[in-house]
Amino acid sequence: MPLSRLLYESPASQEPPPSPPSPSLARSAALVGVLGAFIVLAAVASISYLQWRDLTENMRSATASSAFFLADHGARLFEVSDLALRKAADAIGERDWDEIQTSRSLFDELTELRADLPYVDELWVNDSTGDLRLTTFNFPAPQANLSDRDVFQAHQAHDAGLFIGQPIIGRVTDRPTFLVSRRLGGDEFKGIVSASLALDYFNTFWKRIPLPPDARVALFRKSDQAVLARFPQAPADAGPVPFNAALEEMIAQNPEEGSYTNLAQEKDVRFGSYHQVGNLPLYVRVSVPRQALFSLWLEQAQPNGFFALAAILSLIALTAFARHQARREDESRAFLKDEVARQTVALREETQALEALNGASRILSAELDPGRAIRTIVQASVVMSGARAGAFLPADQKRAERTESDRIVVRNEDFRPGFLRFVSEHRGKLLRSGHNILRVDEIGEWTQEREASGVGSFLAVPIISRSGEVHGELFLAHSNPHAFGTRAERLSVGLAAQAAIGIDNANLFEAAQKEIAARKETQVKQELLIRELHHRVKNTLAVVQAIAGMTARSAEDMSAFNDAFAGRLSSLASTHTLLTEWAWQKVPLGDLIRGQLEPYPERVHLEGPNLELAAAQAVPIGMAIHELATNAIKYGGLSTDEGHLSVVWRVEEDASGETRGTLFLEWRESGGPPAVSPTRRGFGSRLLSDVLRVQLRARTDIRFEPEGLVFELAVPIAPIVVSDYPGSAVEESAQS
Numbered sequence: 001m002p003l004s005r006l007l008y009e010s011p012a013s014q015e016p017p018p019s020p021p022s023p024s025l026a027r028s029a030a031l032v033g034v035l036g037a038f039i040v041l042a043a044v045a046s047i048s049y050l051q052w053r054d055l056t057e058n059m060r061s062a063t064a065s066s067a068f069f070l071a072d073h074g075a076r077l078f079e080v081s082d083l084a085l086r087k088a089a090d091a092i093g094e095r096d097w098d099e100i101q102t103s104r105s106l107f108d109e110l111t112e113l114r115a116d117l118p119y120v121d122e123l124w125v126n127d128s129t130g131d132l133r134l135t136t137f138n139f140p141a142p143q144a145n146l147s148d149r150d151v152f153q154a155h156q157a158h159d160a161g162l163f164i165g166q167p168i169i170g171r172v173t174d175r176p177t178f179l180v181s182r183r184l185g186g187d188e189f190k191g192i193v194s195a196s197l198a199l200d201y202f203n204t205f206w207k208r209i210p211l212p213p214d215a216r217v218a219l220f221r222k223s224d225q226a227v228l229a230r231f232p233q234a235p236a237d238a239g240p241v242p243f244n245a246a247l248e249e250m251i252a253q254n255p256e257e258g259s260y261t262n263l264a265q266e267k268d269v270r271f272g273s274y275h276q277v278g279n280l281p282l283y284v285r286v287s288v289p290r291q292a293l294f295s296l297w298l299e300q301a302q303p304n305g306f307f308a309l310a311a312i313l314s315l316i317a318l319t320a321f322a323r324h325q326a327r328r329e330d331e332s333r334a335f336l337k338d339e340v341a342r343q344t345v346a347l348r349e350e351t352q353a354l355e356a357l358n359g360a361s362r363i364l365s366a367e368l369d370p371g372r373a374i375r376t377i378v379q380a381s382v383v384m385s386g387a388r389a390g391a392f393l394p395a396d397q398k399r400a401e402r403t404e405s406d407r408i409v410v411r412n413e414d415f416r417p418g419f420l421r422f423v424s425e426h427r428g429k430l431l432r433s434g435h436n437i438l439r440v441d442e443i444g445e446w447t448q449e450r451e452a453s454g455v456g457s458f459l460a461v462p463i464i465s466r467s468g469e470v471h472g473e474l475f476l477a478h479s480n481p482h483a484f485g486t487r488a489e490r491l492s493v494g495l496a497a498q499a500a501i502g503i504d505n506a507n508l509f510e511a512a513q514k515e516i517a518a519r520k521e522t523q524v525k526q527e528l529l530i531r532e533l534h535h536r537v538k539n540t541l542a543v544v545q546a547i548a549g550m551t552a553r554s555a556e557d558m559s560a561f562n563d564a565f566a567g568r569l570s571s572l573a574s575t576h577t578l579l580t581e582w583a584w585q586k587v588p589l590g591d592l593i594r595g596q597l598e599p600y601p602e603r604v605h606l607e608g609p610n611l612e613l614a615a616a617q618a619v620p621i622g623m624a625i626h627e628l629a630t631n632a633i634k635y636g637g638l639s640t641d642e643g644h645l646s647v648v649w650r651v652e653e654d655a656s657g658e659t660r661g662t663l664f665l666e667w668r669e670s671g672g673p674p675a676v677s678p679t680r681r682g683f684g685s686r687l688l689s690d691v692l693r694v695q696l697r698a699r700t701d702i703r704f705e706p707e708g709l710v711f712e713l714a715v716p717i718a719p720i721v722v723s724d725y726p727g728s729a730v731e732e733s734a735q736s
Contacts, residue, residue: 033319037312044308048301055297059271059288060259062212066286067257067275070206070217075278077119078180081195082162084117085182088193092125092184097191100125101133101140111136119201121177125184126152127191137172144172146192155183155192164282166226167240170196178228202229214292216270222251222281241265247274251283262290373506377463377474377499378409384495385459385488387476388412389419392463393427394472418454419477437461437493439484459484461492463500471503587618589663593647596625603638608649611663614718620695621715624688628667628711637669637708644671651717660717669708677704 091109092100100106110123114136125134130147146152151165165179173196181194206217217231220241225248227234227241244265250258251274259273265287272287374392382390389410408423410416438460458477462470474496476484589611597604613621629638637643649665669675688711692698698715 033315033322037315040308040311044304047304051300052297055293059212059293060273063286064259064273066211067273067284071275071277071284074219074284078280080117081120081180084113085193085195087113088123089182089184097127097133104139107134107139119198121196121198122173124194128189142172151179151181151194152192155181156189159183164221164280167228199229203231203233206231212288215286215288218285220283220285222283369506373502377495381474381476381492381495382409382411384491385476385484388415388478390476391423392472393475395470415454415479422455423475437489439489454479456481457483459489459492461496463496465500465504471500587613589613589649592618592622593625596622596629603644605646609651611651617696617718620691624692627688632669636675637672640672642671645669663715663717665713667711672708674706675704675709
C-alpha cells in the first residue's frame with residue numbers, strides 16, 4: 001500500500017470505530033417496508049401521470065373537434081355573407097349615386113335581403129369617397145364616412161375580394177361589430193357594399209354548442225390576431241387582446257390547424273386548438289385555462305392520494321417496529337463485536353507499520369532526489385508512530401528554507417498552525433540535542449508551549465550520516481500526552497538510520513550531477529574560445545592583407561613600403577590593444593587619438609567630450625588618425641620644432657533618435673610648412689576620402705592651407721553592439 005494512502009489511515013492512538021450492524025430479519029423487514037412505500041409512491045405517480053396524459057389528450061381532441069366544427073360553421077356563414085354582398089352589388093348595378101341614395105325600392109330590396117340573414121346586423125353602401133349613400137339601418141341614410149376604415153381602404157387600389165375588417169364600434173349604430181365588404185365597379189373603383197355582423201349571433205350560437213369546461217372561443221384575424229367575436233363575451237372595460245408571437249409562429253408552421261399546451265393568453269396560460277375558417281385569413285380558437293385542467297386532474301387523482309397516504313402510514317409503522325427490533329438485536333451482540341474490533345485494530349497497526357517500513361526501504365534504496373527522500377522518511381515515520389504531524393528539521397538553515405514543502409507532513413489540517421508555530425519557535429532548541437533522542441511526554445518546561453500550540457507530546461530522533469555528521473532531526477508530534485512509547489521510539493530510530501543512508505546517497509548523486517554539469521560548461525566555453533580565436537585571427541589577417549595591398553600600390557620603393565607598412569601595422573596593433581582592453585565592444589575616442597600621437601604629447605592639443613566608439617568604427621577611424629599623424633610628422637605641423645597640432649571633437653544629438661548622434665572632428669595643423677596638395681593619391685588619401693565615406697557613411701573635407709593641413713570629419717555614431725563573440729564586431733571593418 002502506498003505511503004500517501006497509509007498516511008490517512010486511522011492512527012494507532014484512535015479508538016476502533018463502532019462495528020456496523022449486522023444484517024437481521026428485522027432490518028430486512030424495515031428495508032421491505034421502505035421499498036414498499038417507494039413502490040406505492042411510484043404506482044400512484046404512474047397512475048396520476050397516465051390520468052394527466054389521458055386528460056390532456058381528451059382535452060386536445062375536444063378543443064380540436066370544437067375548433068373544426070365552429071370553423072366549418074364560420075366558413076359557411078361568410079360564404080353566405082359573400083353571396084348576399086354580391087346580390088346587393090348586382091341590385092345596385094350601374095345606377096348613379098343620387099338614384100341609389102333616393103331609391104326606396106332599392107332600400108326595401110336590401111332590407112328584405114338582410115332579413116334572410118339572422119347574423120347580419122345591417123347592410124351598408126358607400127361611394128368612392130367613403131360617404132354613406134344607402135343602409136338598411138335607416139332611410140334615407142344618415143351622414144357618415146367610411147374612408148378611414150380598413151374595409152374601405154383595402155378595395156381602393158384593387159379588388160380585395162371578400163375583405164373582413166377590424167372589430168369596431170359603429171358610428172351610426174353605436175354597437176360593437178365588424179364589417180365584411182366587397183368592391184363596387186370593375187377596373188374603376190366606384191365604392192363598396194358591406195355588412196356589419198351581429199356579435200350576439202355568434203355568442204348565442206356558440207353558447208348552444210357543447211364545449212369543454214371553462215372553454216373560451218375566439219374568432220380572430222390572421223394578420224393582426226384581432227379578435228372579432230368571442231365567447232364568453234369580454235367585459236366592457238376589457239382592452240384588445242395583445243398580439244401573440246408564439247401563436248403566430250405556430251400558425252406559420254401549421255397554417256390549417258394545430259394545438260398548443262402552454263400558450264400565454266390574456267394574463268393566463270391556456271391549453272387549446274385552432275382551425276382556419278375555410279380559405280379566409282380567419283381562425284377559430286378554442287382553449288381552456290391550464291389551471292382548470294390541472295384542477296380537474298387533481299379531482300381525478302385525489303382518491304389515489306388518499307390510498308397512497310394510508311399505505312405509506314402503514315408501512316411507516318411496520319418500518320418503525322422493524323427498526324426497534326434491529327436495535328435490540330444489535331445491542332445484544334455489541335460487546336462481542338467491539339472486542340473483536342479492538343483486537344483487529346492492534347493487528348492493523350502492526351501491519352501498517354510493517355508496510356510503511358518496507359515501502360520506505362524500497363523508495364530510499366532507489367530514490368536519488370534529496371527532497372523526495374526526506375518526504376518519504378517523514379511520511380513513513382508519521383504512519384509507523386501514529387503521530388498527527390511530522391517534520392524533518394535540517395541542520396542547514398538554507399536547506400530548511402529550500403525544502404519546506406518536502407519536509408513537513410500533517411495528517412489533520414486543524415493541527416497544522418499550532419504544529420508549525422511550535423517547530424518555528426523551538427527549532428534551535430530541538431537541534432541542540434545533537435546525537436541524543438528527545439522524547440517529551442509530561443515535562444514541566446514544555447507545558448506552556450504545549451498548551452499554546454496544541455502539541456501534547458513529541459519525539460525528536462537525530463539523523464546521523466556514516467561520517468558522524470548530523471543531517472537534522474526527525475520530529476514527530478501528537479496532540480495527546482504520552483502518545484509515543486518505547487515501540488514508537490525504536491521504530492523511529494531504525495527508520496532514521498535508513499534515512500541517513502538515503503540522504504547520503506542522494507547528496508552523492510547531486511554532487512556527481514553538479515560535477516558533470518560543470519565539465520560540460522567548461523567544454524562549451526573552450527569551444528567558444530576556439531571559435532573566437534579563429535574569427536579574430538582571420539579578421540586581423542584580412543585587415544593586414546588589405547593594408548599590405550594598398551601600401552604596396554602607393555609605395556615608391558621597398559624601403560618606403562617597409563616603413564609605411566610597419567607604421568600602419570603598429571597603428572592597427574594599438575587599436576587592437578584598446579579593443580582587447582574593452583572586450584572588443586567599444587573604444588574611447590580620446591584614448592584612440594592619444595595612442596596614435598603618443599610621441600608628441602607636449603605639441604598636441606586634444607579637446608572633446610568622453611565618447612565611446614563602437615568596435616566597427618574604431619578600426620577605420622584609428623587608421624585615419626594614424627595616416628594624418630604620419631603625414632604631419634613627415635610633411636606637416638609636427639615636422640618642425642615650432643609646429644603644433646589641435647584635434648577637437650564634439651557630438652550633436654540626433655533629434656529623431658535613430659542614432660547616438662553625429663561626431664564632428666577637426667584636425668588642424670599650424671606652425672609647420674604650408675600644406676600642399678599631393679600630386680598623386682596614395683593610401684592615406686584613399687582612406688581619408690573613400691574608405692571613411694563608404695564604410696562609415698562619413699563626410700570628409702581636406703583643406704591645404706598656408707598655416708597647415710585641416711581635416712574635418714562628420715560621421716554618425718554607431719550603436720555599441722554587445723555580442724557573445726567579441727571579434728565579430730570588427731568583421732565588417734576587416735572585410736572593407
